[in-house]
Amino acid sequence: MSEKVEVLKSKEMQALEEKMTMLVQTGRIDNLIDLLAVVSDNIEMTTQPMVEKMIGTVDNMATAGFVTENAVRYAKRETDKNEVPSLFGMLKLLKDKDTRKGLAFVLNLTKGIGRQL
Amino acid sequence: MKKKILIVGGGTAGTMTANNLAKKLMPEIDRGDVEITMISNSKYHYYRPGAMYVAFHKSEGHEFVRDQRSLLMPEIEFIVDAAVEINTNRNFVKGQSGKRYEYDFMVLATGCEAAPERIPGLKEGGDWFYTYEGARKLAEKFQTIKNGRVLITVNFPKTPNIPHQCGIAPVETTIMLHDYLKEKGVRENIEIVYTYPTEAQSVHNGLFLQEPTSKVLPAIFDEMDIKHKTGFTLNKVDPAKKVAYSEEGEEMEFDILMSTPPFIASKVIRESGLSKALDGEGWLPTDRKTLKVKGLDNVYTLGDTVDLPVSKAGGTIHNQTDVVADNIASELRYGYPTESYDGLVIAIAQMGLSCGMPLWYDYEEDVQPTPCSKLGSFVRKGFNKGIYWAAARGMI
Ligand SMILES: Cc1cc2nc3c(=O)[nH]c(=O)nc-3n(C[C@H](O)[C@H](O)[C@H](O)COP(=O)(O)OP(=O)(O)OC[C@H]3O[C@@H](n4cnc5c(N)ncnc54)[C@H](O)[C@@H]3O)c2cc1C
Numbered sequence: 001m002s003e004k005v006e007v008l009k010s011k012e013m014q015a016l017e018e019k020m021t022m023l024v025q026t027g028r029i030d031n032l033i034d035l036l037a038v039v040s041d042n043i044e045m046t047t048q049p050m051v052e053k054m055i056g057t058v059d060n061m062a063t064a065g066f067v068t069e070n071a072v073r074y075a076k077r078e079t080d081k082n083e084v085p086s087l088f089g090m091l092k093l094l095k096d097k098d099t100r101k102g103l104a105f106v107l108n109l110t111k112g113i114g115r116q117l
Numbered sequence: 118m119k120k121k122i123l124i125v126g127g128g129t130a131g132t133m134t135a136n137n138l139a140k141k142l143m144p145e146i147d148r149g150d151v152e153i154t155m156i157s158n159s160k161y162h163y164y165r166p167g168a169m170y171v172a173f174h175k176s177e178g179h180e181f182v183r184d185q186r187s188l189l190m191p192e193i194e195f196i197v198d199a200a201v202e203i204n205t206n207r208n209f210v211k212g213q214s215g216k217r218y219e220y221d222f223m224v225l226a227t228g229c230e231a232a233p234e235r236i237p238g239l240k241e242g243g244d245w246f247y248t249y250e251g252a253r254k255l256a257e258k259f260q261t262i263k264n265g266r267v268l269i270t271v272n273f274p275k276t277p278n279i280p281h282q283c284g285i286a287p288v289e290t291t292i293m294l295h296d297y298l299k300e301k302g303v304r305e306n307i308e309i310v311y312t313y314p315t316e317a318q319s320v321h322n323g324l325f326l327q328e329p330t331s332k333v334l335p336a337i338f339d340e341m342d343i344k345h346k347t348g349f350t351l352n353k354v355d356p357a358k359k360v361a362y363s364e365e366g367e368e369m370e371f372d373i374l375m376s377t378p379p380f381i382a383s384k385v386i387r388e389s390g391l392s393k394a395l396d397g398e399g400w401l402p403t404d405r406k407t408l409k410v411k412g413l414d415n416v417y418t419l420g421d422t423v424d425l426p427v428s429k430a431g432g433t434i435h436n437q438t439d440v441v442a443d444n445i446a447s448e449l450r451y452g453y454p455t456e457s458y459d460g461l462v463i464a465i466a467q468m469g470l471s472c473g474m475p476l477w478y479d480y481e482e483d484v485q486p487t488p489c490s491k492l493g494s495f496v497r498k499g500f501n502k503g504i505y506w507a508a509a510r511g512m513i
Contacts, residue, residue, distance in 0.1 A: 043492050048471070051495045052502050059503035063187075066510050074191045077147060 071102075120151050120449055123220035125200050125210060126383075127157030127185045129165070129509065130420030130434045131226035136511030137442035139192045142449070146192050151449065153192065156210070156218060158199035162188055163249070164505050166283070166431070169290060171252040173259065173297045175470065178249050180502065188509050200227070203389040205413050222415050222445050225401060227386055229282055229421040229429060233378040235396075236272065242356030243270075243374040246290060247282060258373050259297060264306035265372030267294060268361055270351040271313055272379045273326075276394040278318050282421060282429045284326050285466045285476070287311070287377050288334065294375070295341045296470040311338060312349035315365060318426060322347045327483040351376065380429075382422050392424075400424035405480070406457040408441050415448075417441045425460075427480070432464030435508060465497040473497040 009017070023029040085093055093099050122138060124131045135155050145151040167181030186195050198212035209219045231247045233240040246252040271287050273280065291311045298304040313324045323331035324338075324347055338345045350364040354374065362368045381387060382399030391410060394400040402411040403423040410416040419437040421429040437458055444454035460480030465473045466489070473493025478484045500508075507513050 043495075046495065048495075048498065051499055055499040055503035058499075059506060062503075062507045062510075062512060066507075066512065070191050 119149065120145075120221045121219060122151065122153045122222045122224070122445060123210060123218050124153065124155040124224045124226060125157075125203075125385075126226035126228060126420075126422075127155055127159065127162060127195070128226060128228050128420065129431050130228070130422075130438065131155060131157065131224065132162060132185070132188050132509045133434060133438040133511060134224055134226065134419065134441050135193045136188075136190050136509070137438050138445060139190045140511055141442050141446040143192075145449065152194065154194040154196065154218060155189065156196045156198045156200060156212060157185060158197070158213075160185060160197050162509070164501070165247075167501060168246050168249050168252040169286065169293070169467070170501070171249060172246040172255040172290065173293055173470070174256050176501075178253070181249075183506065188506065190511075200385045203385060203391070205389075205391070205416060208415070220415070222417070222448065224441060224445075225386065225410065225416065225418040225422060226420050227383040227422055229380045229382050231282075231378045232381045233376070235379040235381075236351060236354065238354030238356050239351070239374075239376060239378060242354040242359065242361075243376040243378070245376050245378050247286075247378070255373075255375065259294070262298075262307060262373060263303055266308040266310060266370065267373045267375055268369055268371035269309070269311045269375050270349065270361060271317075271377040272351055273314060273317055274380060274394070274398050274400070275396045276398050276400060276424065278426045279394075279398075279400055279424055280318060280326055280426070280429055281377050282380050284428045284430070285464070287313075288325065288330075289467045290375065291343060292337075292341065292469045293467065295343055300470070308344060309342075310344040310346065310369070310371075312346045312351075312363075312369075314350035315348045316350070327478070329483050330486050333486045380421075386422055394424060405460070407444060407454050408437060408458055409444075409454075417445065427460050428462050428464075430462060430464060431505075431508075433462045436461040436463065465493055465500070467494065467497055 023032065124135050135153060138153055139146065142151050162183050162185045164181040167176055167178065170176040171178045189195050198214045198216060200210045201213050202211035204210070208221070209217045210223070211217055231245060233243060233245065244251060244255045244258065246255055269287060269291050271281065291309065295304065295309060298307055311324070315322055317323060317326040320326055320328055320331055324334040324345055325331040335345060348365050349367060349369070351361055352364045353362040359372065360368050360370050361374055382392065382401065386392065386401060387397055387399030392399045392401055401418045401422050401424060403418055403425055404411055405425055408417050408419055410418050419441050420434050427433050440456045440458045443456040447453065447455040461477070462479070463477045465475050468474045468489040471491060471494045472489035473496060474487060474489035475493055476484045476487070504513070
């Protein structure tokens with residue numbers, strides 16, 4: 001039996017083979033295999049509680065970003081809308097419930113920072 | 118004159134849309150030309166899919182609840198009040214407080230609710246994980262069961278071609294149950310029987326509401342020794358005898374009946390006279406492209422309350438919300454809507470306690486089932502525990 005069996009490869013497989021050959025010949029394949037192994041090991045070693053803690057941190061940062069961005073935009077709009085308040089105007093601003101809520105928040109924030117110092 | 122946009126319902130759909138609208142219309146808001154108001158009957162926002170994890174003691178539930186106000190941009194006026202009357206002739210909604218909320222544009226986003234009472238005996242004899250209360254009851258039962266049979270049933274709305282809430286949830290929870298009982302070491306003594314009704318939207322005698330997935334499910338279930346049976350449309354339950362009866366004339370005993378109960382639109386929508394759905398189910402007639410309520414030029418809707426054939430899921434809303442926000446913004450600016458919804462749904466299904474399967478489809482193409490993976494499960498759980506809130510805030 002000397003008949004040569006021709007294996008038919010799809011065009012896509014041929015293209016892939018050429019690229020792989022290049023990677024092998026240049027020695028880059030070793031690094032790539034190592035990289036894939038690292039990715040795979042990381043997935044394997046990650047546990048559910050780790051994911052939850054990580055996401056908790058991301059959520060905290062997103063929340064802080066949301067609150068800060070909104071507050072800055074809001075404050076800017078209010079400042080643009082109104083003239084620089086007089087001393088009496090300041091007191092009027094202090095009477096506003098949202099201002100007092102925000103101020104109490106800032107004071108509690110400093111308290112929270114203080115506790116960690 | 119200041120234009121008023123009213124959003125009714127502070128769930129997934131209402132919250133995403135309110136925030137997206139505020140972002141898109143910021144120049145108009147800055148100039149004082151537009152105001153956005155949301156009314157909701159709850160001070161709290163519930164991430165509903167979390168209930169599924171509560172049913173298997175994989176979450177407590179409190180981590181899925183937040184203050185609605187904390188999820189809204191400050192440009193949005195938020196009022197806790199239940200809508201009790203919708204008057205689209207005179208463009209106002211009446212609240213339980215007696216207050217009238219007038220609008221130039223309105224978004225109806227009051228979701229849907231489980232209605233087990235629509236099947237005799239189901240409320241008394243069955244369980245469901247679609248509410249936190251129901252999920253907690255189920256968790257207790259799953260915790261104590263040592264042997265017997267868990268029967269899974271699924272009911273669809275009577276109105277044709279409308280899905281129940283979150284189409285993939287019955288499959289997800291069936292596989293989660295298998296994993297959970299295995300984890301507890303009692304799986305061999307408990308039979309799991311997954312049933313599906315004869316008619317499931319366009320699928321006849323299948324195991325899922327889309328053909329390709331319906332075809333691969335038997336092999337998946339067989340591998341886990343989960344019994345499966347189509348042609349079982351639950352229509353009566355005997356709570357004392359613990360027997361479920363089907364429209365097709367069969368009966369099946371159970372120890373726990375984990376059901377997907379009938380779903381209906383919220384009361385205010387059902388009673389609004391806007392819907393033509395069968396059995397007073399209340400689904401809003403929705404233009405599949407513009408997402409306007411049919412026949413009303415200034416009322417939009419999205420989420421679980423629509424009568425579209427697409428999944429009633431957050432992964433649907435995430436794609437609908439920009440269409441609604443863009444269309445309202447365009448109408449205000451140019452006088453006509455500019456965007457069109459293509460039916461796109463993107464989600465990651467929880468196929469067992471630690472395997473996630475990404476899925477996507479639209480009006481034209483069904484889901485192509487792909488293998489689930491550990492990484493997929495991490496992404497899904499990451500979404501549940503944190504990324505969802507960023508999505509609701511319109512940050513992603
Ligand atoms: C167990 C379970 C698992 C799920 N799994 C997934 C999943 O894996 N992937 C996915 O994408 N989706 C999933 N979903 C579906 C998803 O949670 C819903 O599609 C989504 O929450 C619907 O959003 P909505 O805004 O239309 O309704 P809801 O989120 O229900 O919001 C409706 C809002 O309207 C308010 N309201 C009701 N009546 C009134 C009234 N009269 N006046 C004022 N306000 C009112 C309510 O308080 C609520 O805030 C799941 C759902 C459940 C229950």
